[in-house]
Amino acid sequence: MNDSRAQAGEAEVSGKDEGAARRSPEPPPDADKQAPPAAPREAPALRAGGWMVPAYAGALLLLFLGERVVPTIEWARYGLSGLGVATLILVTALRFATALREAGERRAVERALAILSALGVVAVAAYFSTTDAGRALLGVAKAAPDVRARVESATTVGWIALLVIATVPLFFGEAALAPMRRAERIEGRRVRAATLSGVTLAFAAVYSALFVYGASQLDLKADFSYYRTARPGDSTKRVAESLTEPLKITAFFPQLNEVGAEVEGYLREVQASSPQITVEMHDRLLVPALAKEAKVTQDGVIVLSRDTSRETLIVGSDIKAAGAKLKSLDADFQKALLKVVRSQRIAYLTVGHGEMNEAAGAAAADGRTARNLRKLLESQNYLVKDLGLAQGLGSEIPADAYVVVVLGPQKAFLPEEVAALKKYADGGGHLLLALDPDAKVDLDPLAGVVGLTWKPEILLNDRVYVRRRYNESDQAMLVTTRYSSHASVSTLSRHAQQAPTIFPGASSLDKQGGGDLKIDFVVRSLGETFADVDGNFKFDAQSEKRSAYNLAAAVSKELAPAEEGKEKKELRAFVVADADVFSDPAFRNEPNIVLALDAFRWLGGEESFAGEITTNEDVRIEHTKEKDQVWFWATILVAPAMVLGLGLFITRRGRRASGRRS
Known part of the structure; x- marks a missing residue:
């Protein structure tokens, strides 16, 4: 039985062989003449490969060892440096030879790497000009000291920059090319992208180094640390x-x-x-x-x-x-x-008329306080005292008063008090009068003490103002950068465009007729400002006009020349048509502090001290309920929704693109 199966299998195989023989054409009689045996392949010539980068880096290392590690041992220096330079030249020449033999993208890539390699050789040649032999050969050693210093600095910067710009892109490009060297075709775009990335990184490094070098040559100091120290102002x-x-x-x-x-x-x-x-x-x-x-x-x-x-x-x-x-x-x-x-001076602040320096209750809760102004006076070596009827305001100002301050009274002064202030001013006293239109009382007698008239109409500006309540009343939050060159505002006038002062509800001032007082209006409103005569917070072209109104005045009168060892006797008064300009909320704006500081220095005859006091204290961050709600919903809902929407957009766009390709 097994023999029969074997015979059947042999018959089947022989049948298949016969069929295959029938299907296969017979070879032509001259087939051996058409296909001669292949000639033996020649050994490949030496060409660029992955070993080039280690050789290039090793050559640079040899050059470094020769010039920086063993420069005093001549045979070692010349041996290492010479071998390094020879290797650099050999590798570069081999790259150019390889680029000439190649074709297509491989040729373009090899040519670019060869150019970068040659740039490194140029950098080494530039370094040679900084050595003793190079300086002697080029004649730099015989130049004047200042010329030699400039040439050496420029050459040093140049060869370092060239070396970085040559080697970084070369290494990047070779790293991208290495996996494709044995491939039949290379992806030149990838090598070019890597090389350009290296060029960008090299230029960024060179720029940063040059920037640091240039900054080190300037006698400037900048401290960005958290515990930074204020510099002298x-x-x-x-x-x-x-x-x-x-x-x-x-x-x-x-x-x-x-x-x-x-x-x-x-x-x-x-x-x-x-x-x-x-x-x-x-x-x-x-x-x-x-x-x-x-x-x-x-x-x-x-x-x-x-x-x-x-x-x-x-x-x-x-x-x-x-x-x-x-x-x-x-x-x-x-x-x-x-x-x-200098010795300590005394500043009297009037009380008994609802002044800002004694604000309490609702006024204090609304921020109508002057604690920071009191601190400012104390920082200028003033002893601050109260001045009311009990201290002589109704009869005679104390003789030790160096300056008397009236901060936004809400009640009218008695005629006797006005007379005492006028007597003090006429005797060469120093006054700071802050007259506020919110008082709804006649403050013109106080302005008349120093030859001014006070106009109680509140000033508005519907084009330039500060947002506070987000309604029409915000138009009374005036902003101005218009200052005169008077000594009482000298710091603000020097930095006018960068120092806008805020007047949160101001009236205006003007001169009285006659008199021999010297009056300078040192702060004026912007030209779009108008006096709201009817109190409707709207501009009425028929009864109101836009103009620049006087917001502050400096009044002076020399009474007697200075005697030896004594100050000259001179009336000085600084009058503002808005007391809130000195309030604690307004002092969050630094120019308002500067306005008060320069005013007191001028009143004290210390206008030469005018200038800024530098501070690096952190600005106090205050939150409102509305702002907290905005930040809450923005972080909880809006931000995640934006991220989710962006993700959906990118996903759907990718699906559409894949659908079009299919």
Whole structure:
């Protein structure tokens, strides 16, 4: 049985062979002549490959070792540097030879890499010009010192930049080409993209390095750290410049203390303002006698001494605890400096008429307070006192009053009080009058004390104003940048466009007829402003007109020339038609603080101290219920919805594109 199956299988196979023989054509008789045997392949010539980048990098390493590691051993230097340069030239020549043999995209890619390799050789040649042999060969060594320095600097920057621009794109391009070198065809677009990325990165690195190098040549300092220190402001420097007697500043900080380094930098800048200032930095424990004499018992203390006057400023020596002090160092230092430079003065603030400095209840809740103005006076070495009927406001202003301040009275002054103020002014007194139209009382007698008239109509501007309540009443929130060149607003006038002051509900001022007072209107409103005569918060072209109104005035009159050792007797008054310009909410706008500061300096005869006080204190962030609701819904609903919508858009767009391709 098995034999029969075997025979049947052999028959089947033989049948298949016969069928195949019938289907296959017979080879032509001259087939061996048509297909000669293949000739043996020649050995491939040396060409660019993955080994080129390590060889190029190794050549640069040899050059570095020769020029920077063993430059004093001549045989090692010339051997390593020569081998490195020879390798660079050989690799570059081989790249160009390979580019000539190739075709198509491979040829373009190899040519680009060869050019980058040649640029590296040029960079090495430029480096040679910075060596002693190169300078002697090019004649740079015999040039003038300033010329030689400029040439060496330019050449050094040039060869480093060229080397970075050559090697980074070369390595990027070779990394992209390496996986495709043995392929029949390469993807040139990928290599070009990698090379361009390398070029971009190289130029960015070169630009950053050049920027840092250029910045290092400038004598400028910028501190972006969280605990940044306030630098001396113009005002502090001018106070220092006014010194006519020596001032000694002694700072007690531990050695290598971070806070001490910041404070020393600040004090050195102040010292540069006046030859009368000397600065000493000491470790309290190393000079116990000096610390005891200065009555210093802790680190982080600055002592200012002039004759018998002495002031102490405590900063602290721990950077975390002293961070807030460093931010307000300029303001605190100027306060101590003024106490040493001149004696303390007295400023009287009138009370008994609902003034802003004694606001309480609803007025205080609405922000109509002047606590910051009081602090400003104290920082300028003023002792602030109240002035009412009990203190002589109804009869005679106290003789020790250096300046009298009237801040937005809500009740009319008695005739006797007005007469006392006029007598004080005529005798050479100094007044600051802030007259507010919200009082709904006649304040014209107060303005008349210094030869002015007060117009109670509230001023509006329906084009330029500050949003507060988001209704028509916001038109009374005037903004102005129009300042005169008078000394009472000198800082604002120098920075007018960057220093807009806010007048939250102002009236206007004008001159009285006659008189021998010198009146300068130092702050004026913008030209689109109009007086709202009918009180409807709308401009009526028939009864109202747009104009620039007088918002503040500086009044002066010299009564007697200055005597030796004494100040000249002169009436000085600063009058504003809006008390709210000095309120705590308005002081959130820094130009309003500058307006008050310059006004008091002019009243005190210290207009030469005018300038800004620098501070790096963080601005207080205040939230309202409406703003919190906006942020809540924006983060909970709006932002996720935008992300979801963007995702749906991209997904649907991708599906449409794939559908079109199919």
